[in-house]
Amino acid sequence: MEVPPVLLLPAAASDQTGCPLLHSWGHMLLWTALLFLAPAAGTPGLPKAVVSLQPPWLQVFPEDNVTLSCQGARSPGDSSTQWFHNGTAIPTQAQPSYSFKASSSHSGDYRCRTGQTGLSDPVHLDVTSAWLLLQTPRLLVPPGDPIVLRCHSWRNWRLYKITFFQDGKPKWFSHTNSSFSIPHANASHSGAYHCSGFLGQTLHASQSVSITVPANIAGADEAAKAEVENAITYSLLLQPDAPEEDTSPSDYQNM
Structure with a gap:
């Protein structure tokens, strides 16, 4: 901030008796400038948008x-x-x-x-440009809130035999359902998630997305946590594989 020339004159004079007054006025001008500029950086006390x-x-x-x-x-x-x-x-x-x-x-x-x-x-x-994308609305999920995941294919091409993974371990499988949720998240559900599925005859996998669920500082019942974890533990359901689909889009074949 440039100091006005008028403030420099008393210091150049041989009589220094005006120096205390000079410093007082300098501080007042500085605070006035800061108060004037404050709205540009955000007004304290207002609720956030x-x-x-x-x-x-x-x-x-x-x-x-x-x-x-x-x-x-x-x-x-x-x-x-x-x-x-x-x-x-x-x-x-x-x-x-x-x-x-x-x-x-x-x-x-x-x-x-x-x-x-x-x-x-x-x-x-x-x-992101890719064949598959793991989508989620939040990367930081409060304990007890749901984790919502979606395996999204490029241009919404038909996706099947879909698997969701947590830290590289399969958690859930479906032949056609591309959405997966954990109703009540806890700290054990933190990790890197990704999905895989078939587009045409080719298996593709998404990039990983890191989701964090902070530990519940009020404490949580370990048995309840284990029950929730077991409820979402991955299972192939021991179903026979669905027949391979031969309806891949022509655009996909060309690419």
Whole structure:
């Protein structure tokens, strides 16, 4: 911050009796400047805005449709919203909802705020090119809340013989159901999850996604935890394999 030239004159004079007054005025001007600049960094005391996703997945393919919504109090008649991507303001977006068809440039952290809220916590969106994608709405899951997973195929091509894994170990299998959930998560469900399945005649696997369930600081009954863990333990159900499907899309064969 540049000091106004007028403040330098007393120090250059031979009479230094004005120095205490000079320092007092200097501090006052500094605090005034800081108070003036404070709103640019967020106003303390205001509730935070909240960014939500629709669909709720944090991982998407290129060309998937994504809508971000900024939730928070607004002044009557004022729907203006500030959006930020990786810390940089998006001047072309001023509405509560922000929609786009995903591309690699859309990966990163999104935050927002309104006239009556402070800056939201960041929501990280990953735009990934692959055959399969493991999707989840949250990477940090409070104890007792559900873990929701979806095995998403490129361009929604038909996926079958789907398996979900935790830390490399199979947890659940289905011939056609691409969604899997753990109703009441606990710390034992933390780990790296991925899925696999067949597109046409070829088996594909997704990248891993790390999900964390903090330990319940109030304590948890070990028997109950073991019961929940056993309830979701993987089983092949000992069913005969479904016949191999020969209905792979022509686009898939070409690729």
